[in-house]
Structure formats: structure tokens, C-alpha cells
Amino acid sequence: MRFTLTKEFMELVRQKIVEQDSLWVKENVLELHYADIAEILDALSNEEAKYIYFLVDENTQADILMELDEDVRDRFLASLTTKEIADQLENLDSDDAADILGELSDEQIHEVISQMEDDEAAEDIVDLLNYDENTAGGLMQKEFIQANMNWAVDRAIVELRRQAEDVEKVYNIYVVDDLNKLAGILSLKRLLFASPKTIISEIFQSKNIISVKTSDSDEEVAKIMEKYDLVAIPVVDFQNKLVGRITLDDVVNIIKEGADKDFQLASGISERIESNSSIWRISRARLPWLLIGMVGGIFSAQVISQFKTGISLVPSLAFFIPLITATAGNVGVQSSAIVVQSLAKGNDQFDSIIPKLLKEGLVGLLNGAFLSLLIYGIAFVFSSTTLGFVVSISLLVVVFFSAIIGTLIPLLLHKKNIDPALATGPFITTLNDVLGLFIYFTVGMLLYNL
Amino acid sequence: MRFTLTKEFMELVRQKIVEQDSLWVKENVLELHYADIAEILDALSNEEAKYIYFLVDENTQADILMELDEDVRDRFLASLTTKEIADQLENLDSDDAADILGELSDEQIHEVISQMEDDEAAEDIVDLLNYDENTAGGLMQKEFIQANMNWAVDRAIVELRRQAEDVEKVYNIYVVDDLNKLAGILSLKRLLFASPKTIISEIFQSKNIISVKTSDSDEEVAKIMEKYDLVAIPVVDFQNKLVGRITLDDVVNIIKEGADKDFQLASGISERIESNSSIWRISRARLPWLLIGMVGGIFSAQVISQFKTGISLVPSLAFFIPLITATAGNVGVQSSAIVVQSLAKGNDQFDSIIPKLLKEGLVGLLNGAFLSLLIYGIAFVFSSTTLGFVVSISLLVVVFFSAIIGTLIPLLLHKKNIDPALATGPFITTLNDVLGLFIYFTVGMLLYNL
Numbered sequence: 001m002r003f004t005l006t007k008e009f010m011e012l013v014r015q016k017i018v019e020q021d022s023l024w025v026k027e028n029v030l031e032l033h034y035a036d037i038a039e040i041l042d043a044l045s046n047e048e049a050k051y052i053y054f055l056v057d058e059n060t061q062a063d064i065l066m067e068l069d070e071d072v073r074d075r076f077l078a079s080l081t082t083k084e085i086a087d088q089l090e091n092l093d094s095d096d097a098a099d100i101l102g103e104l105s106d107e108q109i110h111e112v113i114s115q116m117e118d119d120e121a122a123e124d125i126v127d128l129l130n131y132d133e134n135t136a137g138g139l140m141q142k143e144f145i146q147a148n149m150n151w152a153v154d155r156a157i158v159e160l161r162r163q164a165e166d167v168e169k170v171y172n173i174y175v176v177d178d179l180n181k182l183a184g185i186l187s188l189k190r191l192l193f194a195s196p197k198t199i200i201s202e203i204f205q206s207k208n209i210i211s212v213k214t215s216d217s218d219e220e221v222a223k224i225m226e227k228y229d230l231v232a233i234p235v236v237d238f239q240n241k242l243v244g245r246i247t248l249d250d251v252v253n254i255i256k257e258g259a260d261k262d263f264q265l266a267s268g269i270s271e272r273i274e275s276n277s278s279i280w281r282i283s284r285a286r287l288p289w290l291l292i293g294m295v296g297g298i299f300s301a302q303v304i305s306q307f308k309t310g311i312s313l314v315p316s317l318a319f320f321i322p323l324i325t326a327t328a329g330n331v332g333v334q335s336s337a338i339v340v341q342s343l344a345k346g347n348d349q350f351d352s353i354i355p356k357l358l359k360e361g362l363v364g365l366l367n368g369a370f371l372s373l374l375i376y377g378i379a380f381v382f383s384s385t386t387l388g389f390v391v392s393i394s395l396l397v398v399v400f401f402s403a404i405i406g407t408l409i410p411l412l413l414h415k416k417n418i419d420p421a422l423a424t425g426p427f428i429t430t431l432n433d434v435l436g437l438f439i440y441f442t443v444g445m446l447l448y449n450l
Numbered sequence: 451m452r453f454t455l456t457k458e459f460m461e462l463v464r465q466k467i468v469e470q471d472s473l474w475v476k477e478n479v480l481e482l483h484y485a486d487i488a489e490i491l492d493a494l495s496n497e498e499a500k501y502i503y504f505l506v507d508e509n510t511q512a513d514i515l516m517e518l519d520e521d522v523r524d525r526f527l528a529s530l531t532t533k534e535i536a537d538q539l540e541n542l543d544s545d546d547a548a549d550i551l552g553e554l555s556d557e558q559i560h561e562v563i564s565q566m567e568d569d570e571a572a573e574d575i576v577d578l579l580n581y582d583e584n585t586a587g588g589l590m591q592k593e594f595i596q597a598n599m600n601w602a603v604d605r606a607i608v609e610l611r612r613q614a615e616d617v618e619k620v621y622n623i624y625v626v627d628d629l630n631k632l633a634g635i636l637s638l639k640r641l642l643f644a645s646p647k648t649i650i651s652e653i654f655q656s657k658n659i660i661s662v663k664t665s666d667s668d669e670e671v672a673k674i675m676e677k678y679d680l681v682a683i684p685v686v687d688f689q690n691k692l693v694g695r696i697t698l699d700d701v702v703n704i705i706k707e708g709a710d711k712d713f714q715l716a717s718g719i720s721e722r723i724e725s726n727s728s729i730w731r732i733s734r735a736r737l738p739w740l741l742i743g744m745v746g747g748i749f750s751a752q753v754i755s756q757f758k759t760g761i762s763l764v765p766s767l768a769f770f771i772p773l774i775t776a777t778a779g780n781v782g783v784q785s786s787a788i789v790v791q792s793l794a795k796g797n798d799q800f801d802s803i804i805p806k807l808l809k810e811g812l813v814g815l816l817n818g819a820f821l822s823l824l825i826y827g828i829a830f831v832f833s834s835t836t837l838g839f840v841v842s843i844s845l846l847v848v849v850f851f852s853a854i855i856g857t858l859i860p861l862l863l864h865k866k867n868i869d870p871a872l873a874t875g876p877f878i879t880t881l882n883d884v885l886g887l888f889i890y891f892t893v894g895m896l897l898y899n900l
Contacts, residue, residue, distance in 0.1 A: 002660065002674070033658040035678045161643045170639045171621065171681070188638040189620045193611045208483040210452065224452070228485050229699045231621070231681045248698055249679045256705060260791055263713045279809060283816045286784050290849075293780045294821055297773025298828070304769045311765045318761055318768040319754045322775050322883050323747025329779070330743045330876050334736050341710060359729060366733045371744060378748070399740075426780050433772050 003036040010043055017048050022055055034060050038067030046079055062091035065100075074103065082108060086115035089125065095141035095250065097121075098128035128244075136221050137214035139251070140235040140244030143167045146174045147200055149183050154196035171232045174242055175204045182234055182242045184209050211236050214243060221246055222254045258344065261421070289426040296430030300325070300437055307441040310450045316384075317444050320391050321437065327371065327395060328402045328436030329429035335360050335406030336428050340420050343410065353411050357404060364403030368396040386447060394443040398436040405432055453486040460493055467498045472505055484510050488517030496529055512541035515550075524553065532558060536565035539575065545591035545700065547571075548578035578694075586671050587664035589701070590685040590694030593617045596624045597650055599633050604646035621682045624692055625654045632684055632692045634659050661686050664693060671696055672704045708794065711871070739876040746880030750775070750887055757891040760900045767894050770841050771887065777821065777845060778852045778886030779879035785810050785856030786878050790870050793860065803861050807854060814853030818846040836897060844893040848886040855882055 016024045029037060029052060037056070041049040041064065049072070053061060065073060065088060077085060077100065089097040089112065101109050109129070116122040124142040131137025145163045147156045156173075164170060173186040184206035194203050211234045212221050225233055225248060235244040277285075304311070304321070311318050339356070372392045379388020406428050410420035444450075466474045479487060479502060487506070491499040491514065499522070503511060515523060515538060527535060527550065539547040539562065551559050559579070566572040574592040581587025595613045597606045606623075614620060623636040634656035644653050661684045662671050675683055675698060685694040727735075754761070754771070761768050789806070822842040829838020856878050860870035894900075 031657075033660065033678060157642065164639055164643070169681070170637070187620070188642060189614055192607065192638060192642055193614070207481075210483065226702065228483060231619070231698060248681065248702075252676065252698075252702060252705065255702065263791065264787060279812050279816065282788075282809075282813050283820075286781075286813070286817060287820065289784070290777060290780055290817060290821060291824075293776045294773060294825065297770065297776050300772035300776075301769035304772070305766065308765055311768055312762070315758055315761045315765070315768075316755065318765075318771065319751035320747065321768065321771045322750035322754070322887065323744060325772050325775060326743045326747050326750075326779075326876075326880065326883060327740060329776075329879070330740055331736075334739070337714060338732075341713065359732075362729050363732050363736070366729065367736060367740060370733075370737065371740060374741075375744065426776075429779070430776065433776060437772065 003032055005036070005039055005043070010040070013040060013052075014044070014048060017044075017051050020051075025052055025055055030056055030060075034063035035067050038064045041076075042069045042072050046075055049076060050079070058091050061088065062093075062096075066092065066096050073100075077103075082111040083115050086112045086117075090116055090118050090121055093141045093143055094121065094124040094128055095139065095244075097125045098138075099133070101125060101129060102133060131214060134218050135214060136212040136216040136218070136235050136246060137244070139218055139221060139246045139254075140214070141246070142244055144174060144232075144234070144242075144245040145170055146176055146242060147186065149175050149177055149199075149201040149204065151200050152196065153191060153194045153198045153200065153203075156191065156200055157196075160191075169232075169247065171247075174234050174245070175200055175206075176242050180242060181240045182209065182211055182236050185234075209234075212246070213238065218251075218254050219258060222251045222258070225251050226255065293426050293430055296426075296433055299430075299434045303434055303437045304441065307445065310441065310445050310448070313450060314387075314444070314448055316387055317390070317441070317448075320387075320440070323375075323391065324394065324398060324436045324440045325433040328398050328432035331364065331367070331399050331402035332406035332428040332432040335364075335403045336410050336420075339407055339410040343414050343420050353408070356411065357407055360403045360407040361400060364400040365396075367403075368399030371399060372396040390440075390444045390447050393447070394436075394440040397439050397443070398432075401435060401439070402432045405435070453482055455486070455489055455493070460490070463490060463502075464494070464498060467494075467501050470501075475502055475505055480506055480510075484513035485517050488514045491526075492519045492522050496525055499526060500529070508541050511538065512543075512546075516542065516546050523550075527553075532561040533565050536562045536567075540566055540568050540571055543591045543593055544571065544574040544578055545589065545694075547575045548588075549583070551575060551579060552583060581664060584668050585664060586662045586666040586668070586685050586696060587694070589668055589671060589696045589704075590664070591696070592694055594624060594682075594684070594692075594695040595620055596626055596692060597636065599625050599627055599649075599651040599654065601650050602646065603641065603644045603648045603650065603653075606641065606650055607646075610641075619682075619697065621697075624684050624695070625650055625656075626692050630692060631690045632659065632661055632686050635684075659684075662696070663688065668701075668704050669708065672701045672708070675701050676705065743876050743880055746876075746883055749880075749884045753884055753887045754891065757895065760891065760895055760898070763900060764837075764894070764898055766837055767840070767891070767898075770837075770890070773825075773841065774844065774848055774886045774890045775883040778848050778882035781814065781817070781849050781852035782856035782878040782882040785814075785853045786860050786870075789857055789860040793864050793870050803858070806861065807857055810853045810857040811850060814850040815846070817853075818849030821849060822846040840890075840894045840897050843897070844886075844890040847889050847893070848882075851885060851889065852882045855885070 013025075013029065016028075029040060032040075037052070037060070041052060044052070053064065053076075056064060065076075068076065077088075080088070085100075089100065092100070101112060104112065113122050113126060116125075128137070128140070128142065131140075133139075143166050145160055145167055147160065151159070160173065170188060173188065173191065174182060175184045175186050177183045184204045186200060186204040190203055210224060210228045210230060212224060214235055214237055216224075221233065224230075225246070231248045233246050234242055235246060237243050307317075372395045375395060376388050376392035379385060379391065409428060409431075413420045413422065463475075463479065466478075479490060482490075487502070487510070491502060494502070503514065503526075506514060515526075518526065527538075530538070535550075539550065542550070551562060554562065563572050563576060566575075578587070578590070578592065581590075593616050595610055595617055597610065601609070610623065620638060623638065623641065624632060625634045625636050627633045634654045636650060636654040640653055660674060660678045660680065662674060664685055664687055666674075671683065674680075675696070681698045683696050684692055685696060687693050757767075822845045825845060826838050826842035829835060829841065859878060859881075863870045863872065
């Protein structure tokens with residue numbers, strides 16, 4: 001039932017392209033779902049992909065184009081003339097067309113727009129280009145179905161049939177008043193089962209209509225659609241006039257990107273990159289955090305050098321430096337990850353900081369006590385009791401403070417409206433390293449009476 | 451337009467509950483969207499929440515129940531009698547009802563089911579309980595709309611009106627043949643605009659219908675719905691008979707949980723926990739990784755102890771232990787995060803391991819060279835050139851190997867069908883610590899001629 005791409009099939013496709021066997025391609029590739037065709041094109045070279053793409057009918061071309069990997073699509077579009085790009089845009093949804101145009105230079109945009117034949121579509125796209133791409137306005141599409149609340153059902157169906165040609169997926173009809181202000185929503189289900197002469201205002205839903213403003217951020221839109229379980233949301237301007245709609249598939253990407261971004265930030269990667277980004281870009285995205293780590297390492301060296309005489313007298317103290325720093329780092333990352341995730345979900349807005357710190361402190365004491373006892377047990381067996389005591393006591397203290405810092409810093413950043421995901425990963429690890437070493441050597445000096 | 455929960459409003463709600471002011475609650479709370487009411491109940495005590503909940507009409511109760519925080523819902527249901535639970539279940543979608551029942555003991559399930567009045571609904575729920583909760587069968591609901599391909603449009607509309615009462619969100623009508631096998635899909639839009647005597651088989655879409663089997667995993671379902679841009683997907687059994695549907699809102703959670711799970715695993719948290727889980731559970735979830743880190747720390751201590759004489763002679767070598775381990779860890783986590791994310795997206799199935807390793811190796815050399823030069827520069831200014839040279843050379847080597855290991859391990863785990871997210875975080879950090887220290891001290895011994 002479902003298509004699975006195999007190496008063998010790809011080799012066959014390549015061979016048939018070389019042979020220019022359009023009949024085979026039509027029968028074996030073009031019959032597939034557009035998402036599968038896009039997957040095939042992703043794996044082909046630009047020239048090979050073009051051969052298949054231009055065998056496809058216009059509407060499916062648009063669907064395929066939007067399913068391609070971003071890099072593949074950029075490469076593909078770069079190889080087209082402005083006239084060819086204009087032709088492609090006419091078949092796209094306005095939001096997708098605007099996204100593609102947004103990647104071009106002002107000059108190219110001008111050329112492409114002037115070569116579009118459908119003036120209305122061109123106008124819609126130009127209008128969408130005005131919105132910041134990270135707002136509801138930048139996400140919305142101009143394709144939606146609307147009905148006036150004073151229409152009768154039979155008139156509405158005639159009007160809707162006309163509008164519906166442009167709109168691929170219809171979930172709801174947006175009901176407006178005479179001033180084009182959003183008044184409510186009518187489900188297709190209700191319309192289907194209503195008698196022809198009923199007035200829409202009698203059957204539409206006007207209570208608790210959720211909409212977003214063009215200026216709302218994309219993350220806000222994603223949160224709202226998730227919270228209210230919506231597959232599509234109407235977008236209004238500042239006068240509450242209906243100007244567009246956003247569908248869930250566009251928002252799923254934002255939800256995923258948000259989670260990916262947090263993960264990357266926590267892993268010390270400061271720009272959005274993918275595994276196929278260029279080596280320079282990957283390197284650049286990673287350097288800031290590595291530098292922070294290095295600065296932390298230099299601070300740690302400073303801390304340790306303060307205990308130089310101690311180390312000369314008891315060199316085995318140095319053996320457990322990595323154990324202390326690793327544990328401090330791990331505990332910090334664990335604590336902060338939970339805080340970052342719960343902040344990202346928008347939980348806990350009413351809770352103050354103190355109870356969270358107490359809880360993390362308790363978890364820290366519990367885990368610290370367990371690790372402490374374990375390491376003391378191990379040390380006892382190998383009969384190096386003083387050193388074992390030093391490591392054991394300092395572990396308990398280090399785990400406790402690391403948990404507190406791992407919790408406190410993201411919460412404080414959040415209060416200051418800084419993305420708390422910044423705090424996880426290298427930053428907290430580094431801070432905990434320095435603090436952990438200080439605790440460890442202080443305990444060491446005290447217990448060894450140095 | 452949209453409701454925002456404030457501290458002041460919550461205080462007012464609590465006060466009105468104490469005063470048993472049901473009129474105020476009806477006017478100010480019950481008029482809100484069910485998702486907002488759920489948000490209010492989340493912030494109340496169980497007794498307070500119950501007061502409001504039982505003022506709500508039955509259908510909205512079901513919606514609210516499914517929007518509550520999982521912990522709040524569990525606590526709430528635990529305080530109800532089996533009869534009360536049975537009443538709630540009758541208004542829920544079958545998938546939600548089965549999820550809730552699945553949390554109860556076998557005895558309780560039996561009691562609740564026997565107290566349900568709607569036998570058909572009870573049967574649907576019992577049927578759903580048979581499926582593993584992580585499969586399409588466990589995700590699907592029994593509420594969907596189906597039409598026989600041989601029906602005329604007018605007959606279909608009559609039948610659908612009857613079915614549609616149970617189905618809240620209708621996106622598509624599933625078309626079946628006489629054996630109840632899935633034959634295709636009919637959009638409501640097409641049905642709305644078709645003439646009454648048209649036979650459905652003439653207007654429905656039968657090409658490239660995407661469905662899932664009851665046994666497909668939930669992650670597979672999420673991937674397919676994402677790939678094919680679906681808001682709902684039909685579920686079939688092994689004979690291709692239509693048995694249910696899955697809607698995107700249920701799958702969005704899986705997509706998000708997948709990303710959250712990767713993030714938590716990478717942060718060294720081995721069970722799914724939230725910030726409001728109990729202290730014991732949080733501690734337990736974190737211990738495994740802390741133990742791995744500790745074992746790594748003990749290995750590191752072993753490595754360092756091999757170079758004990760060297761440290762006695764040049765104690766300042768110990769100062770840069772944290773710098774080496776922190777950098778090795780950071781580089782490893784960065785490399786593995788990118789690999790884990792691209793594997794989670796299902797990219798790169800055709801690429802072999804070698805080109806990835808080469809790329810990561812290059813990134814490693816580039817960043818390593820930069821950090822090396824920088825630390826050598828700093829050391830040069832402070833005129834401790836031999837030590838600077840040791841740190842600088844070993845950093846270059848350590849960054850290179852850490853990048854290779856950070857890339858290789860998740861890829862190898864993926865080849866062995868083990869979740870590669872396990873490799874990120876503490877595991878790779880620990881491995882890189884040990885390797886990094888070995889490289890550092892070996893370089894140190896060589897350059898100091900010890």
C-alpha cells in the first residue's frame with residue numbers, strides 16, 4: 001500500500017532518466033503520491049530531478065516542490081529562469097509562494113512577480129511578503145473559504161463552490177459580517193446537513209472563536225493551535241477583519257523546530273544547522289560554546305592552581321578531578337533540562353522559584369547521598385580511606401549545589417525573558433565544573449589538614 | 451478575544467467556589483472555551499475543580515477532561531466512583547476513553563464497563579483496549595464516517611447525517627466496498643458540490659490512499675502523517691478492512707514527545723518525567739546516567755594515576771584536566787546531537803558512514819585548530835610555553851577524535867537498531883573524557899620528555 005524507496009529502485013530511475021524513457025517514468029514514478037515523488041527527487045541530481053519534474057502535471061508540481069528538502073528546493077529553483085519560477089508560483093498556495101519568493105533578491109522578486117499571469121495571485125503573494133516571516137501574517141495563506149452571515153445556505157453553497165476551487169483543504173468556513181469582520185465559524189458538516197433556505201447566522205458558531213492577529217508570533221500561533229486542538233485558525237488584522245488562515249501542517253514544523261532548537265542549544269549549537277549544512281557553517285555554529293567551555297577550563301585551571309601545594313603533596317587528589325567535574329556537569333544538565341522543558345510547555349506560570357529549588361535540592365541530596373556512599377564503599381574496599389572520604393563528602397556537596405544551579409539559572413533567565421535553553425549544556429556544565437572543583441579541593445585540604 | 455489566566459482571576463474563582471456562587475461560575479467560567487476551563491481546573495485543588503466540573507454540560511465535560519494535565523486528570527478520576535467514571539467515558543471519543551480505562555486495574559475496568567449504559571460505546575472501548583498503546587490500534591478512534599462506494603450522494607448524505615452525530619471533527623469520508631475494505635476517500639468538499647444522484651464510486655479518490663495497519667507503531671504513524679500532510683488517517687486491519695481513524699492532534703503529541711524524549715535522553719534522564727513528578731521518581735530517572743558518569747570518572751582516575759610520576763614532577767599538568775575533559779565532552783555532544791536529529795528525521799538513509807565521519811573530522815580539525823591556536827596564544831602571552839604547547843597540541847587531537855566518536859557511536863547504535871539518543875549526553879561525554887585524558891597526558895609525557 002505504501003511506497004518505500006530502495007537503492008535498487010533509485011538505480012532503475014537513474015537509468016531510465018539516462019535513457020529518456022518518459023513512458024516508464026510516467027507509469028512507475030508519476031503514479032506515486034507527490035510526497036514519494038519528492039523523496040525520489042531529493043535523492044537525484046538537479047538535472048535528473050528536472051527531467052522528472054517537468055513530466056508532472058502542474059498541480060502536482062506545486063505539491064512536490066513544497067515537499068522537497070529545503071536545500072534541494074533552493075538548488076532546484078536557482079536553476080530555473082524567472083519565467084519558470086513565476087509559472088511554478090501560480091500553482092502554489094500563497095503562503096508557500098511567498099516563502100519561496102522571500103528567499104530571492106529584491107530584483108528577482110520584481111522580475112518573477114511581473115512575469116506572473118494571474119494578477120490576483122500575484123497581488124496576494126506581494127501582500128504576504130509584507131509580513132515578518134516569524135509572525136502569523138508570514139505564516140498565513142490567502143486561500144480560505146468565507147461566507148457572509150446573512151447568506152442563505154443554498155446561496156452560500158454556490159458561492160463556496162466558486163471559492164473552493166483555489167482551496168485545497170477545507171476544514172471550516174469562516175463567517176464574516178458585512179464589514180468583513182470575523183463573526184464565527186461554520187463547519188462543512190453543519191452546512192452539509194442544513195436545509196437550503198436556512199440563514200447562515202442561524203447555524204454558525206459564534207462563541208469562543210479562536211483567531212490570531214497578523215502580528216502574533218509563530219510560536220504563539222503554534223501554542224494556541226495546540227492548546228485549542230485546531231487544524232486551521234483564522235487570521236485577522238487589527239480591525240478584526242479576516243485576512244487569512246493558517247493550517248496545522250505549517251505549524252507542526254514550528255512545533256518540531258522549537259523542540260529541535262532547544263535540543264541544539266542544550267547541545268551547544270548556536271545556529272540552526274542540519275547534518276547537510278556546510279563545514280564552515282557547522283564549525284561556526286559550534287565555536288561559541290566551545291569557547292565558553294575553554295574559558296571555563298581556564299578558570300578551572302586557576303582554581304586548581306590555587307591548590308598546587310596540596311596536589312604536590314597528595315598527587316592522587318588530581319585523579320578524581322574528572323569524576324567531580326563530570327558529575328557536576330551531568331547533574332546540572334539534568335536539572336536544567338527539566339526546567340527548560342517545563343518552561344517551553346508554558347507550565348508553572350504561577351509557581352514561584354523557591355519550591356522548585358527545594359525540590360531540586362532534595363533530589364540532589366538523595367542522588368548525592370547515594371553516589372557518596374557508593375564511592376566511599378568502593379574506596380573502603382581498596383583501602384584508600386582518606387581520599388575516599390574526601391571524594392565522597394565533596395560529591396554530596398557538589399551534587400547538591402549543581403542541582404540548585406542547574407535549576408536556578410534557567411529560571412532566572414526566563415524571568416529576564418532570555419531563552420532558558422541557552423543555559424543548558426555547556427554554560428551550566430562550565431559553571432558547575434568551576435564550582436565543583438573549588439568544593440572538592442577545599443574539602444581535600446580540610447580533611448588532609450593541608 | 452483570547453482568554454489569559456491571571457492570578458487575580460484565579461483568586462476570584464477560588465473565592466466564588468467557597469461561596470458556592472454557581473451563577474457567577476456559569477457566567478464567568480463556563481462560557482469560556484473548554485481548553486481555558488481545563489487550564490483553570492489544572493490550577494485548582496481537586497475539590498474546587500470538582501465543583502466547577504459538575505456544573506458543566508456533559509459534552510463539554512468530556513472535552514475538558516481530555517485537556518487536563520495528565521497528573522491532574524489521574525487525581526481527578528481517582529476521586530470519582532466507578533459509576534461516575536462510566537458516565538464520563540460515554541461522552542468521550544473511544545480512543546480517549548480507552549486511554550483512561552487503560553490506566554485502571556483490571557477489576558476497575560470490569561466494573562466501569564459494566565456500568566456503562568451505551569453498549570455499543572462500551573464494546574468499542576473494550577475492543578480498543580486489546581491493542582498495544584504504542585501502535586496505530588492503540589491510537590485510533592472508532593468515530594469516523596464511512597460510505598459505501600455504491601451509494602448515491604443523496605443516500606450517502608442521509609446515512610452520514612446519522613453517523614456524524616458521534617464524530618466531532620469530520621475531515622474526510624472513508625469509502626469502503628461491500629466487504630468493508632477501504633477503497634478510497636471522499637472529501638466533504640466534493641460531496642457538498644456533487645449532484646444528489648451521482649454514485650460515490652464516480653467521485654471518490656481511490657489513487658494513492660494512505661492508510662496504516664493497526665499494528666504499525668505510533669512513531670511510524672506520526673512519520674507517515676507528517677510526510678503525507680494528513681490531518682486524519684484511516685486505520686485498517688490485516689484484511690484491509692477499515693477499523694478506525696487517527697487524527698493529527700493525537701499525533702502532534704507523539705511528535706513532540708519524541709523530540710522531548712531525545713532531549714531528556716541526551717540530558718541523561720532515562721525515564722519520561724515532568725517537573726511535577728515525585729522526588730523519588732525524578733531521582734531514580736537520573737541515577738543511571740550519574741552512575742555511568744561515575745564509572746567514567748573512576749576510569750579517568752585510573753588513566754591519570756598511570757601518569758602519577760609526571761604529575762608529581764609537573765603538577766601544573768593537572769590544572770588543564772578540566773579544560774581537556776570539558777572540551778572533549780562538548781565536542782562529542784555537539785557532533786552526536788546533529789546525528790541524532792538527522793536520524794530522527796529519517797534523513798540520510800542512503801548515505802554510508804564514511805562521508806559523515808570525514809565531514810565531522812574536518813569540522814573537528816577546523817575547530818580544534820582554532821582553539822589550539824587561541825590557547826597557545828594565551829599561554830605564549832603568559833610565557834608558559836611548554837605547557838601551552840602540550841595543551842594546544844593535545845586539544846587539536848582531542849577535538850578531532852571527540853568529533854569522530856560523537857558521530858560514530860550514534861550511527862553504529864542506529865545500525866544495530868538501538869535508539870541513538872541514548873548515545874548523546876553522559877555516555878559520549880564519559881567516553882571522550884577518558885580518551886581525552888589519555889591523549890593529553892601522553893602528549894604531556896612526550897613533550898616534557900618524562
